[in-house]
Amino acid sequence: METFSWMMEKATIEGIFRGLKLPNNGPLLSHLLFADDALLVGEWNRENVKNMARLLRCFNLVSGLSINYGKSNLFSVNVVQEEVAGVAREIGCKNGIFPCNYLGLMIRTNMNKVVSWKSVLDAFDKRLAVWKKTTLSEGGRLTLLKAVMETIPTYYFSLFKAPVKIIKQLEAKRRSFFWGVSEDKNKMCCVKWEKVTRPKEDGGLGLTPLRDTNIALLSKWWWRFKLEKNALWRKVIEAIHNNKKEYSYMPVIKSIAGAW
Numbered sequence: 001m002e003t004f005s006w007m008m009e010k011a012t013i014e015g016i017f018r019g020l021k022l023p024n025n026g027p028l029l030s031h032l033l034f035a036d037d038a039l040l041v042g043e044w045n046r047e048n049v050k051n052m053a054r055l056l057r058c059f060n061l062v063s064g065l066s067i068n069y070g071k072s073n074l075f076s077v078n079v080v081q082e083e084v085a086g087v088a089r090e091i092g093c094k095n096g097i098f099p100c101n102y103l104g105l106m107i108r109t110n111m112n113k114v115v116s117w118k119s120v121l122d123a124f125d126k127r128l129a130v131w132k133k134t135t136l137s138e139g140g141r142l143t144l145l146k147a148v149m150e151t152i153p154t155y156y157f158s159l160f161k162a163p164v165k166i167i168k169q170l171e172a173k174r175r176s177f178f179w180g181v182s183e184d185k186n187k188m189c190c191v192k193w194e195k196v197t198r199p200k201e202d203g204g205l206g207l208t209p210l211r212d213t214n215i216a217l218l219s220k221w222w223w224r225f226k227l228e229k230n231a232l233w234r235k236v237i238e239a240i241h242n243n244k245k246e247y248s249y250m251p252v253i254k255s256i257a258g259a260w
Contacts, residue, residue, distance in 0.1 A: 001033050001036075001038070003059070003062065003063060004031075004033075004038065004059050004063075005031065005033060007055060007058065007059060008030050008031040008040070008055065009030070011030075011051070011055055012028065012030045016051055016055070017030060017042055017048065017051050017052055017055060018042055018043040018048050019031075019041060019042050019043070020041045020042055020043065022236060022239035022240070023239055023240075023242075024238070024239045024240075024242045025239070026235060026236065026238070026239020026240075027232060027235045027236065027239065029041045029236075030042060034103065037103065039102075040052055044076050044077075044079050046087055046090075049074070049087050049091065050090070050091065052091075053091040069091070069092040069093045070093075070094075072093040072094065073088075073093060073094045073095070073096030073100070074087060074088040074091070074093050074094070074095060074096055075096040075097075075098065075100070081095070081097070104155060105155070105156070105159065106119075111156075111160040111161075112163060113163075114163055114165050114166055117156070117162065117163070117166045120152060120153055120156055120166070120170075121166070121169060121170070121173075123152045124148065124152060124153075124170060124173050125173070127144075127148045127152060128144070128145075128148060128173060128174075128177045132144065132177075133176075133177050133180050133181075134180065138178070138180075141177060141178050141180065142178065142205060142207070144177075145174055145177065145178060145207060146206070146207070149174075149207075149208075149213070153170065153210070153213075154213075154217065157210075157213055157214045157217045157218075158217040158218065158220070158221075159218075161214060161215075161218060162210070162211075162214050167210050167211050167214070170210050171193070171209075171210055174207070174210075175193050178196070178207075197209045225237070
């Protein structure tokens with residue numbers, strides 16, 4: 001993929017492909033790569049899209065790696081969908097529509113809304129199935145709870161501040177699973193859940209409260225923002241929030257659930 005990255009950079013410099021220039025003297029974006037996934041970003045017009053397809057064809061001829069257009073999508077912002085669909089047909093890919101799922105996250109969806117967290121709730125229910133609740137011992141349920149916490153919500157928690165209602169629902173699912181009861185049934189418990197979620201050295205079982213986990217993961221971005229002064233993601237944030245200011249903190253928009 002290094003060859004493809006070089007091709008895109010060269011094409012952008014030569015004006016063959018017009019990338020997306022961010023405001024406030026921000027960086028010029030043309031492509032982002034993650035493993036075998038490529039996200040190409042540029043100005044919207046037919047010729048620019050066709051040039052993008054030509055570059056992909058050149059990469060195919062040079063490297064022998066073929067592009068799977070059946071799994072590729074063409075997206076646009078503030079462009080009539082009929083036009084996007086027409087261009088997508090010309091280059092042989094799908095017409096993408098927002099919101100969409102990319103690398104496990106929903107793009108262009110409001111994560112402040114409870115409904116946007118349905119996939120996380122469903123994943124919780126799937127992993128913490130009723131039969132596991134009734135067949136596993138208390139120790140087994142505790143181990144499974146820790147394993148689920150390390151995988152399912154962490155990805156979302158590191159990028160978005162979860163609504164209070166979502167935190168309460170997830171805590172209720174954890175609590176009912178650990179005690180081996182249904183969420184809609186009451187059971188007398190010998191220990192308060194607040195004590196269960198304390199660190200082991202304080203007499204708890206080491207299950208961190210979900211809100212604390214969420215805030216801690218989001219705070220890591222502030223730390224990285226302070227340290228990674230030349231990182232592309234930081235330059236993008238500075239451009240969005242006007243990089244004429246010298247930030248001593250990570251700027252945020254309260255209407256957005258993410259770290260920025």
